[in-house]
Amino acid sequence: MKPYGLVIAISLIFAGCNSVGNEKISTKHKKWSPKYAKGFSFEEKDGVTYLNILNPWPGSNFKQQFALISENDSLKANKSLAINIPIKRWATSSTSHVGFAEELNELNSLKALSGTNYVSSEGVQSRINKNEIVELGQTGQPNIEWIIRNQIEVYLNFSIAENASVQSLLEKAQIPMIYIGEWNEKHPLARAEWIKVFGVLFDKQKQADSIFAAIETNYQKWKKRAEIEGNAPNIISGSPYNGVWYAPQKNSYMQKFYEDANLNYVWKDLEYTGSLQLDMEFVFNTGKSASIWLNSSEYQYLSSLEKLNPLISELSSVQNSGVYNTSKSKVSEGVLFYEKGVVRPDLVLKDLIQIGHPNLLTKHKLHFFEKLRK
Template sequence: MKAKILLLFTIFTLIACKRETKNDSFETVSVSKLVELRDDKNSFHLKSGNFNYSIEKNVLPFKRIVLLSASMSGYIGELNAENLIIGVSSPEYIYSEKIGNLIQQKKIHNVGSEQKYDIEKIISLKPDAVFTNYIANFQNTYEVLKNNGIKVIFLDEFNEENPLEKAAYIKVFGKLLGKEELAESKFKEIEKNYNTLKTLASKAPNSPGVLANEMYGDIWYLPGGNTSFAKLVSDAHGDYILKDNSDTKAVTMNFEEVFSKSKNIQFWLNVGNHQSKKELLTVNPFYAKLNVFNHGKMYSMVGKEKGKANDFFESGIVRCDVVLKDYIKILHPELLPDYQLTFMKELK
């Protein structure tokens, strides 16, 4: 009898230990190459690039946030969390109609720009957190905010090389804003759409040549071969001019170099925010020498633009599936006969 009781006690102890081990082990979730999330009993841990945050769970979800980057409003919009924003910088660059209305109602305040943030205004708003891309020149500003008890969270989504990993930042906002289930659901939808479109594009019989961006002064800045743009073009079954390049940042070339490499290019994408070929030539008349200018098709990013605001750099950041759909429609229109472009517009 004693032996039986001892056996039962041992089994119970083992089960209890397993349960305790399970409860005390917390999995690290990889959002991208740059971002990781992890929960423990009392804190939420976020690794974002070179920055690490431990946020006490008793202060989550954040109820009052400030955005210092317009691109982040795209994630907030997908989560229907605009009401949590109390301040934005450079509101003229924000496309969101909901955020615009809240600014007009003075529920969201203007806190300056990347030329000069209004630190006193930000502190007076008493935000739970400020979200921004890291800009080294503003290190002193960040320190002042931190010293006033404000969490400054750096999310550099523009450094991501994979469009879906860039979109996955929605999970970070979901976690911090109490919208975790919605964020997971939204990302799964985006991911499913993207992969379905990628499969569709792979059925195209050809892979047309693609040129991108434009010149600033004497320099042409092209996305490197390992950027999210290059990945999007590849997934749209296009042949990007720098597909064999390994850079994750912009590659600089002069006009002669681009002219030499683009002789057989059929499509020129992301041609700034120009409205016509004539307008483009007023910026740089040398474009008229390009074969793609005279015989190909050109598309600028003005499909959803108003004033200085452009939704391509807002909701287009998180809705990479829609951007991919635009590129497929451009490169292989027969695959999406009923679809109308969202972010892109053909230059005539």
């Protein structure tokens, strides 16, 4: 991708200029920030477009900047900080990155990833079985030797903190390591908007923009449909582990989904560092009457849940079979929600609306959730 291609697109978005005949396109605006996401931006300097990565984990002030260049450009820059567009050989530490690549039909360029047993994509699993995609090793400890030996052009990294040792080794080999911080975004559309980063890396910016625009339109349409439903059912969320109930906190990613699906999450005003940690007595006293229980851990049967604590069987959601969990993958040990739901929040929202307001979506089939069986 020629760097000025992105610059022109950015200029058009902000300045509303058109190129007709010999008229010049304005490039006055040099920076572009996404509509929802806070973890990345683009800017143009001296005719070169740069990708900025901003604060990719909670509480960080970490930043990265990469020059986006074509193979024909003569930019003189540290190769570990410059990315040839489009990338043709990449590796990743996160299955959520697979979801973005699949939307852009870029699975063939993926060569390795961490957690091959958890990938839900049938296309990726097929290539794994053919040894066309290999296991890269534990997240945070990738097989650096393999990455270098197999001429990987870019390593996409999920991390909850700076991984300086891996980054240093890859920089010495002149291989960029990009911290992809979509998971740190709070708004569902903000996470999905990271497809624009993948679009630029694969030189498919227009396609990525079009995909996101359709997702945003669908999401907002169904959000408005849910708003007209006056009755918001009470719901609880999360699951118990070793006597502690872990649940989404105020202003979290899942809490935003519940709000937009017009579901009354009973703990929506509670704040904590990370997930809420509630005791069972509090859960019972505040959530007993909730008609729906979402994200109930890995269990598929109500009887399995009831064995965890005697109070669970007294919850209305359990008594009325209103308990839902994220669906298991049909081709791996993974969960489709964590791979595909990130890039398709519109489908997640439709699932939640169907669960809470079934009269709005009588023919909708759940994509990411399933009701627990007795």
